[in-house]
Amino acid sequence: MAELQLNDPQTLYRRWEDSQWNPFTIDLSRDREQWAAGIEEREVVLFALASLMVAEERITTKFSGLVGAHGSEEEATFLATQQVDEARHMQFYARFQDEVVADPSAIGEHVGRARTQVSPAFEHIFDVALVEAHEQLVAAPADLAAKVRFITLYHLVLESTLGLTSFHFITEYLKREDLLPGFVEGYSLIHDDETRHIGYGVWFLRQTVDERPEMADAVRATLRDLLPSVADSLEPPGAGGDGGGEVLGVTQDALREFALGGLTRRLDIIGVPLASL
Ligand SMILES: [Fe+2]
Numbered sequence: 001m002a003e004l005q006l007n008d009p010q011t012l013y014r015r016w017e018d019s020q021w022n023p024f025t026i027d028l029s030r031d032r033e034q035w036a037a038g039i040e041e042r043e044v045v046l047f048a049l050a051s052l053m054v055a056e057e058r059i060t061t062k063f064s065g066l067v068g069a070h071g072s073e074e075e076a077t078f079l080a081t082q083q084v085d086e087a088r089h090m091q092f093y094a095r096f097q098d099e100v101v102a103d104p105s106a107i108g109e110h111v112g113r114a115r116t117q118v119s120p121a122f123e124h125i126f127d128v129a130l131v132e133a134h135e136q137l138v139a140a141p142a143d144l145a146a147k148v149r150f151i152t153l154y155h156l157v158l159e160s161t162l163g164l165t166s167f168h169f170i171t172e173y174l175k176r177e178d179l180l181p182g183f184v185e186g187y188s189l190i191h192d193d194e195t196r197h198i199g200y201g202v203w204f205l206r207q208t209v210d211e212r213p214e215m216a217d218a219v220r221a222t223l224r225d226l227l228p229s230v231a232d233s234l235e236p237p238g239a240g241g242d243g244g245g246e247v248l249g250v251t252q253d254a255l256r257e258f259a260l261g262g263l264t265r266r267l268d269i270i271g272v273p274l275a276s277l
C-alpha cells in the first residue's frame with residue numbers, strides 16, 4: 001500500500017472546529033457591481049453556478065443516511081460536521097443568487113431555476129444514482145456494501161472527481177479575469193471543507209478495502225456505472241462535444257485529464273487501482 005498517513009475522523013473533526021466560517025459575512029459588493037455591469041462568458045458562469053446550486057442541494061438533503069450508518073462515535077461526530085458544512089455551502093450559493101444574480105427568494109426557488117440549466121448526465125448522477133444509493137443506505141444502515149457504494153459515489157465521484165475539477169478550473173478562470181472576488185472567497189472556503197470530506201471518504205474506503213478485500217468489488221461496480229455520466233457532465237454548454245472545444249479558456253481534454261488524474265491517485269491510495277476496473 002502507498003506510504004501515506006491518512007487522517008482519521010477524530011483528526012478531521014478537530015480540524016473542523018478550527019475552520020468555522022460564515023457564509024453571510026463574505027463581502028459580495030464587488031461581485032454585485034461586476035454582475036450588474038455584465039461579465040464575459042456569463043452563460044458559462046451561470047451554468048457553473050446552477051450546477052453548484054443543484055449539487056449542494058442534493059448533497060445536503062441526501063446525506064443523513066450516512067450519519068445513521070456510522071461505525072464509531074468519532075465517525076458519527078465527523079459526519080455530523082459534514083452535514084452542517086453541506087448546508088452552509090448551499091446557503092452560500094443561495095445568498096449569492098439572492099444578492100448578486102437574481103431577486104431574493106427561498107432556496108427551493110433558486111434550485112428550481114438552476115435545474116433548468118443542468119445537463120441530463122448531471123441529473124442522472126444527482127437525481128437517480130445519488131438518490132438510489134442514499135435510499136439503500138437509509139433502508140439498511142448496517143449493510144457495508146451499501147455504505148461503500150454511497151461513499152464511492154458521494155466522496156470519490158461527486159466531491160473529488162466532479163467537485164475538485166470544477167473548483168480548479170472555475171476559480172482559475174475567475175481569478176485570471178479578476179471576476180467575482182466574493183464568490184471566489186466563499187468557494188475557496190467551501191473547497192477547504194470539501195478537502196476534509198474527501199479525506200474522510202478516502203480514509204473510510206481504504207480502511208474498509210484493507211479489512212474486507214471483497215468490498216473492492218462494490219467500489220469498482222459503482223465507478224463502472226457512473227464514470228460515463230461523469231465524463232458527460234464535465235462538458236458544459238458550447239463545448240462542441242469533440243474534446244477539443246475550449247470553455248473558460250480550458251479544453252475538455254484538459255478537464256478530463258485533471259479529473260482522471262485525481263481519481264487515479266485516490267484509487268491507488270484506497271487500493272483499488274483504476275486499471276482494475
Ligand atoms: Fe459541499
Ligand SMILES: [Fe+2]
Nearest residue numbers: 086159194197
Ligand atoms: Fe462536501
